[in-house]
Amino acid sequence: MKLIDDSTLVLGIETSCDETAVALVMGGSDVVSSVVSSQVDIHAEFGGVVPEIASRAHLEVLNPLIARAIVEAGVNEERIDAVAATVGPGLVGALLVGVSAAKSLALAWDVPFVGVNHLEAHLYAASLEDPSLEFPLVVLLVSGGHTMLVEMRGHGDYRLLGQTIDDAAGEAFDKVARFLDLGYPGGPAIDQAAMDGDPEAVRFPRAMMGEGLDFSFSGLKTAVVNHVRANPDTSSIDVAASFQAAVVEVLVTKARRAAEQAGATGIVLGGGVAANSLLREEILGACEADGIQGFLPSRANCTDNAAMIAATGWYRLRSDGPTPLDAGAVPNLKLAFRD
Numbered sequence: 194m195k196l197i198d199d200s201t202l203v204l205g206i207e208t209s210c211d212e213t214a215v216a217l218v219m220g221g222s223d224v225v226s227s228v229v230s231s232q233v234d235i236h237a238e239f240g241g242v243v244p245e246i247a248s249r250a251h252l253e254v255l256n257p258l259i260a261r262a263i264v265e266a267g268v269n270e271e272r273i274d275a276v277a278a279t280v281g282p283g284l285v286g287a288l289l290v291g292v293s294a295a296k297s298l299a300l301a302w303d304v305p306f307v308g309v310n311h312l313e314a315h316l317y318a319a320s321l322e323d324p325s326l327e328f329p330l331v332v333l334l335v336s337g338g339h340t341m342l343v344e345m346r347g348h349g350d351y352r353l354l355g356q357t358i359d360d361a362a363g364e365a366f367d368k369v370a371r372f373l374d375l376g377y378p379g380g381p382a383i384d385q386a387a388m389d390g391d392p393e394a395v396r397f398p399r400a401m402m403g404e405g406l407d408f409s410f411s412g413l414k415t416a417v418v419n420h421v422r423a424n425p426d427t428s429s430i431d432v433a434a435s436f437q438a439a440v441v442e443v444l445v446t447k448a449r450r451a452a453e454q455a456g457a458t459g460i461v462l463g464g465g466v467a468a469n470s471l472l473r474e475e476i477l478g479a480c481e482a483d484g485i486q487g488f489l490p491s492r493a494n495c496t497d498n499a500a501m502i503a504a505t506g507w508y509r510l511r512s513d514g515p516t517p518l519d520a521g522a523v524p525n526l527k528l529a530f531r532d
């Protein structure tokens with residue numbers, strides 16, 4: 194196998210949930226092309242992702258998307274040194290579409306295949322934009338399926354500092370938005386509605402604020418439901434703003450606490466909820482007050498994309514070598530933590 198260096202060009206494929214994405218990244222951080230096809234409109238009428246429909250939609254768009262990423266990069270296929278794909282966590286049928294395509298391409302082009310953990314890729318999204326980020330870093334990873342605080346001490350060296358004991362932050366946004374009839378997907382809908390609402394209209398509970406670094410969001414969702422049932426005339430934009438303020442206050446307080454405990458040089462945001470306007474503003478303010486770096490990847494790099502898959506694939510290939518072609522998709526894949 195060729196040496197993995199700054200000129201190594203990795204094609205990344207992401208199909209774990211409802212975005213089909215393909216990217217070409219050189220040297221683990223230079224994004225040469227990155228294309229995303231969202232299935233949001235397809236799933237909107239069901240109010241959530243329908244796994245069967247997701248797999249079929251990935252199948253339909255993946256090949257044209259791969260062709261587009263290569264054309265946009267302006268390279269020949271022979272220039273591609275490796276093919277990376279998300280192997281988990283995610284929906285099994287959806288994952289298999291990307292994994293099978295990546296393996297076939299690796300075989301056809303006679304280059305290594307590398308399986309990527311989607312969560313690890315979210316951790317890497319920030320270093321895509323700023324490869325000079327200094328460890329140790331605290332990453333607040335907040336997506337539709339996960340909410341965790343991870344200490345990143347180096348490449349591949351992670352320690353779990355805290356996580357949700359029930360719902361993920363994104364899940365809470367999605368459920369509350371659905372309850373308030375604000376639209377789908379819920380996170381961006383609440384973000385938008387909250388801009389015109391009063392965040393102090395309702396004082397929703399901030400669960401586990403004083404305790405450690407774990408999170409709990411299911412009680413908050415119930416509190417929203419109970420409040421609206423008891424006060425049917427409350428404006429939904431005020432409820433959205435008050436709910437968002439509660440989630441963000443807990444996330445920021447715990448991220449700060451984690452950074453202090455870990456002696457981190459900065460806090461990095463990752464995952465779809467990291468696109469939230471209030472969270473971005475508050476994290477930056479907190480980091481400035483604490484004299485540490487606050488790093489916010491662009492919104493496109495926070496939500497699911499393939500540039501983060503190709504970048505992580507480059508690091509994994511360099512440290513572990515290729516993934517065997519008989520490795521499959523792992524729907525409940527975990528991130529490997531050190532003690």
Ligand code: KG4
Nearest residue numbers: 336337338363380381465466468469496497
């Ligand atoms: O990381 P991601 O794209 O997919 C997963 O791996 O889960 O995250 C999707 C989640 C959804 O729950 C979505 O509602 C939330 O991220 N999200 C947001 C915003 N944009 C996306 N939540 C709050 N504010 C946003 N602006």
Ligand code: ZN
Nearest residue numbers: 336464465497
């Ligand atoms: Zn994700």
